[in-house]
Each structure stands twice: as structure tokens, then as C-alpha cells.
Amino acid sequence: MKTKSLTAAQIDTLAQRLSETPIEASTSAKKAGDNFARLLAAQIGNDRAALAFTSIMTTATAEQAEARLTLVLDYSNTEPAGEPVPTEAEEPKAANVLVIGKRQAILDQARSGVLPQAPDFSKPTHARFRTKLAQIVALAEAGDIAALQAFEINPVSSSPKAMARYRDLCVIALMSSNS
DSSP states (O other), X not given: OOOOOOOHHXXXXXXXXXXXXXXXXXXXXXXXXXXXXXXXXXXXXXXXXXXXXXXXXXXXXXXXXXXXXXXXXXXXXXXXXXXXXXOTXXXXXHHHHHHHHHHHHXXXXXXXXXXXXXXXXXXXXXXXXXXXXXXXXXXXXXXXXHHHHHOOOOOOSHHHHHHHHHHHHHHHHHHHHHO
């Protein structure tokens, strides 16, 4: 799908959502974009605004840009493919309830002192991480909180991320059972 640049008028419409005073019509998309970037930075901060601006301005349609701006403003989400965090007043979608409920149940078990089940690394994609996972499992079963906390994991892919979640849940469980 080919992306189409937003017009000055479309960018001005986005900028108007960030300003309490009326926005003057911009003479070019560049000027409109500069004004929008300035208003966005004032609203959410320079660091987040840079990512949010890129995400919003690279959409294929004005409707998508509007939706991304809504995500940024309502949910503090600057990732284009990120999932919005639902507010308490908003009812989560049914599919998300299962995932959130399962994660919450695992966290609640860890808080009650029950060690979580180790992730399943039986698939070939996890082969090179099985040794590290076995080390984490051994430390958890030994109850060595300090060693678990010191165990370094570089969570750059799904396997290390799963190991990091497991390690963190083990620390929570062990600390809860010791208190």
C-alpha cells in the first residue's frame, strides 16, 4: 500500500486538537507539520513527541493519523502497532480480557508465594536458550533471590523476554513466601 502525505489542512485539523485557541490555516504541509510538532511536544514532552509525530505523520490516511493521535493523547501510546492501555471506564475487548486475566492470575499466584511454571522451550527456536532457562529454574527452586536478581538477561527476542518474565515472577514469589 502506498502512503499518501497528509495535506496542510489535515495536519491543521490534528493540531487543532492540541490547541485551545483556533489554529490559523497553514500555507504549506511543512509549516502545518512544524506547528503540529511544536504543539505535540508541549502536550506530551519532547522525547515522546518525536516518536508520536513520526507515527502519526507516516499513516496512509488522515483517518489513521487521527486514530494514532487519539491513541497518543488518550492512552499515552506512541507505538504505531502498540496496544492501547484501556482506561478504567473503558470495557476491554473480550480477547484482551482472557490475556489480561491469565497474566493477572499468574501474577497473583506469584504474589501469594507460588513459583510460576517455567516457559515451554521445547520448540527448536528456543534451543539456544534452554541452558539459561535451566539455570534460572535451578536458582528459583533453590530459593536464591539474590542470584535471580543478578542473573542478566538481554530481552531482545521472545525467548529472553519469556525468561525475564519468568525470572521476575520467581523473584516476586520467593520474596512473598519469605515475608
